[in-house]
Every structure is written in structure tokens, then in C-alpha cells.
Amino acid sequence: MRDFGVISAQLLDWYDRHARSLPWRVPQGQADPYRVWLSEVMLQQTTVAAVKAYFERFTTLWPTVHDLAAAPDAQVMAEWAGLGYYARARNLLACARAVAAMGGFPDTRDGLAALPGIGPYTSAAIAAIAFGRAETVVDGNVERVVSRLFAVETPLPASKPELVRLATLLTPDRRPGDFAQAMMDLGATICTPRSPACGICPIIDECAARMQGIAADLPRKLPKKAKPQRVGTVWIGFGQDSILVETRPEKGLLGGTLAFPSTGWDGSDLPPPAAGDWQELGLVRHIFTHFALDLTVKTAQLTANPERGTLLPLREFSPSALPGLMRKAFALVRPETA
DNA sequence: AACTCGTGGTG
DNA sequence: TCACCAAGAGT
Numbered sequence: 033m034r035d036f037g038v039i040s041a042q043l044l045d046w047y048d049r050h051a052r053s054l055p056w057r058v059p060q061g062q063a064d065p066y067r068v069w070l071s072e073v074m075l076q077q078t079t080v081a082a083v084k085a086y087f088e089r090f091t092t093l094w095p096t097v098h099d100l101a102a103a104p105d106a107q108v109m110a111e112w113a114g115l116g117y118y119a120r121a122r123n124l125l126a127c128a129r130a131v132a133a134m135g136g137f138p139d140t141r142d143g144l145a146a147l148p149g150i151g152p153y154t155s156a157a158i159a160a161i162a163f164g165r166a167e168t169v170v171d172g173n174v175e176r177v178v179s180r181l182f183a184v185e186t187p188l189p190a191s192k193p194e195l196v197r198l199a200t201l202l203t204p205d206r207r208p209g210d211f212a213q214a215m216m217d218l219g220a221t222i223c224t225p226r227s228p229a230c231g232i233c234p235i236i237d238e239c240a241a242r243m244q245g246i247a248a249d250l251p252r253k254l255p256k257k258a259k260p261q262r263v264g265t266v267w268i269g270f271g272q273d274s275i276l277v278e279t280r281p282e283k284g285l286l287g288g289t290l291a292f293p294s295t296g297w298d299g300s301d302l303p304p305p306a307a308g309d310w311q312e313l314g315l316v317r318h319i320f321t322h323f324a325l326d327l328t329v330k331t332a333q334l335t336a337n338p339e340r341g342t343l344l345p346l347r348e349f350s351p352s353a354l355p356g357l358m359r360k361a362f363a364l365v366r367p368e369t370a
Numbered sequence: 371a372a373c374t375c376g377t378g379g380t381g
Numbered sequence: 382t383c384a385c386c387a388a389g390a391g392t
Contacts, residue, residue: 075388082378082387116376119391151390171388189371216388225386226381256385285375319383321375356377374392380385 039181039238040204040211046234047214052221054080055087060210065137065162066097069127072154072161073120080220086115100125101132106279109288110353118355122288123149139163161209168200169212173219178202179251180223183240187252195251223247259319264297265328266316266361267304271343276306276334278341285320289355292362293341297325305340308332313364318357329361 051057056071058064070090074083089111094100100108105125112121126148131137137158138144145155156167170178175188178195186194204211222229230242241247269276269292280291293305304310309332316327351362351369363369 072388077375077387077389078377079379079387114377116378117389119375120389123390149390153389157388169388172386173388213388220388287375319377321377322373372392375390377387379387381383 034238036202037204039235040202042235042238043214043218044204044207044211047210047217050217051213052217055084055091057213060161060207061164063162063209065139065158066100067091068158068162069097069137069150069154070100070124072157073124073149074115076120076154077117078115082115086112097128097137098132101128105288106290110290110350113289113353114356114359116356118287118289120149122282137162139165141165141167157212160212164209166203166205166208168196168203168208169215170196170199171216173216173223174199174212176225176251177215177219177223180228180241180247181235181239183244183246184250185246185252187254189254191251257322260323261326262297262323263299263326263328264295265302265330266292266294266358267306267310268292268313268329268331268362268365269304269306269308269334269338269341270331271334273347274343274345275349276338276341277344277349278305286355286357289358290353291355291358293338294327297323297327304330304332306332306334306338307336308334316357316360316364318360325357327357327361329364331365 056067071087074086093111094103108125109121112118127150130147141155141159144150144158153169153171156169159165159167160169175195178198179191182198184191184194222233226248228247230236230247233239236242239247241250276293277290278293280286280289282288295302310330311332313329313331316329318325318327351359354362
């Protein structure tokens with residue numbers, strides 16, 4: 033039987049010597065649940081580098097969950113713009129309002145998991161990091177570290193329950209939050225997806241995949257489907273000192289974000305949102321998670337009131353409030369704003 | 371269970 | 382260039 037206590041102790045020792053300094057990271061026992069929650073939601077499927085500026089901006093604008101709960105929807109969506117996965121922003125606000133109404137964050141994993149936007153990973157992370165509970169945190173990093181440590185060759189996602197079971201055996205009763213962050217840091221900096229730096233790994237002597245020479249091949253994953261290619265058109269229309277925009281429906285792609293009127297992106301045709309001499313500016317290529325999009329960008333000075341969308345005064349308009357795709361489209365109209 | 375949902379960095 | 386992927390959740 034492997035000595036799990038030795039492995040977790042070695043990892044914590046490495047973490048104490050090499051922990052990265054991050055805006056949301058504080059010693060175990062001093063964490064603010066609000067900041068832990070905010071950072072963990074922002075970090076869902078998003079890199080540390082991309083999150084940093086958003087985290088600083090949000091905590092400056094809204095230092096407490098009560099401040100965030102009182103913020104207007106449109107302002108939160110505008111501040112989230114560019115970070116992606118916009119359901120997170122809508123759930124973030126719903127969660128903040130629920131927590132404010134409850135008077136504070138629940139301090140158990142189950143209590144946290146009942147809130148919008150907090151799933152298996154995030155509930156465990158907040159419970160462990162902010163409340164010191166011995167919950168097991170399993171993200172993509174932990175999946176990779178554990179699959180190598182124990183040489184689990186079953187492909188994901190079928191191996192997930194086994195990886196969770198093994199990670200649970202590793203999780204110590206003391207400092208579970210630091211342990212979780214140690215596992216994730218190890219995965220992010222040493223036990224990386226390609227070319228893992230086994231030579232400087234603090235637990236190389238315990239790694240079964242390393243012993244078998246298959247570390248870089250794990251975790252195995254089932255092949256992914258090809259991305260379909262889709263096309264569409266977006267219209268960027270101008271009125272008198274104004275620009276034609278719309279808020280997209282709450283559900284679906286880019287839900288709830290500020291955008292320019294467009295066709296659906298399934299090839300179906302749709303008339304322009306307003307009369308005007310529409311000129312084709314060019315093509316924007318954008319890769320989403322499950323499809324690639326070629327978006328034709330058209331612009332015009334409007335000659336009649338729009339049938340879709342609303343005219344926003346230009347002085348109230350900032351491309352920073354747009355999701356990335358729409359920023360790219362706008363950059364064809366005003367390259368100097370890109 | 372499989373699909374939807376963004377974006378930027380990397381090799 | 383392009384496929385991969387990053388501190389996942391909701392349905």
C-alpha cells in the first residue's frame with residue numbers, strides 16, 4: 033500500500049517553498065470566502081494570466097459580496113466582457129444576491145454547491161481554502177497529477193470516478209486548502225500536459241507513470257469531435273452620434289452580453305436590422321469551443337429607425353463592454369480602438 | 371451522458 | 382498553422 037501521508041506531506045513541503053504569489057492567495061485560515069469564490073469562478077476553464085486583471089477590477093469595484101449583489105446586471109456583464117463563458121457572470125450575480133440575502137457564504141461543501149455557478153470543483157475549493165474543510169478538490173490539474181501518480185490508463189472521462197477516489201485518499205485532514213492549491217500548482221508548473229518537468233518534481237519517487245516511462249502519455253483521453261465551420265453576418269450600424277447595439281438573449285451563446293445585431297450562425301438568412309447602404313468590411317474568424325465561425329462584418333450609416341436593437345450614444349459606448357468576437361468585428365470599423 | 375458554453379496561450 | 386487546453390457548470 034502506498035503511504036498517502038508521505039506524498040501529501042512532501043507536496044505541502046514543496047508548496048511552502050515554491051508557492052506562487054497570486055492576488056487571491058493568502059495563508060490557510062485567513063482567506064476571505066468572497067475573494068476565494070470570485071477567483072475560483074473566474075478561474076473556471078480560464079488561465080491565471082487572463083484572470084488577474086479582472087479579479088483586481090472586480091474587487092476594487094465591489095470589495096464585498098454585498099457590494100457585488102447591489103450592482104446593476106449590465107455593469108457586471110460589461111466588466112466580465114472578454115473573459116468568456118458568460119453564464120458565469122450571470123450566475124455570479126445570482127449567487128452574490130443569494131449569499132447577501134443569507135447574510136454570508138455557507139461554510140460547507142453541500143451548502144456551497146446549492147448556489148448558482150458553484151459545482152463539484154468550486155464547492156470543494158471554497159470549503160477547503162476558505163473554511164479549512166477536508167474536501168477533495170479535483171480539477172484538470174489534479175486529474176493529470178493523480179492519473180500519473182497512480183498510472184491510471186483508463187481514458188477520461190470514464191476514469192474520473194477512480195481519479196476522484198484516489199485524490200480523496202491523498203487529501204490530508206490538515207491544511208486541505210493548501211494541499212489543493214499545491215496539487216493544482218504542481219499540475220500547472222511541473223506536471224504539465226506536455227513535456228512534464230519530472231526532473232524537478234517533488235514526488236518523482238512516488239510516481240508510477242514515471243517509473244513506467246508513460247508520464248507524458250497520461251491522462252489518456254477519448255478523441256474529440258471535429259469542429260463544424262459556421263458562417264454568419266454582423267451589422268454595425270451608425271445613427272447620428274450613435275451606434276446600433278442589442279443585448280443578446282440570456283440563454284445560449286454570448287448570453288446576456290452587449291452585441292451588434294447579427295444573423296444566427298447556422299447559415300440561415302436574416303435581413304439587416306435597419307435600412308442603410310450596407311458595405312462589407314471584411315471577415316472575422318473566431319474559434320469557439322465547439323465550432324469555428326467566419327463572420328462577415330457589414331457597416332452603414334442608418335437611413336431609418338432600426339427594426340432591431342437600440343441606438344446607443346457613442347459617448348456611452350465602449351468596445352471593452354463587448355465580448356471578444358464583437359470586439360474583433362468592431363475593430364474592422366475602427367481599427368484604432370483595437 | 372453528451373452537449374453547450376469563450377478566449378488566449380502554447381508547442 | 383492548428384490542435385490542444387486552462388483552477389467546470391448547467392442541462
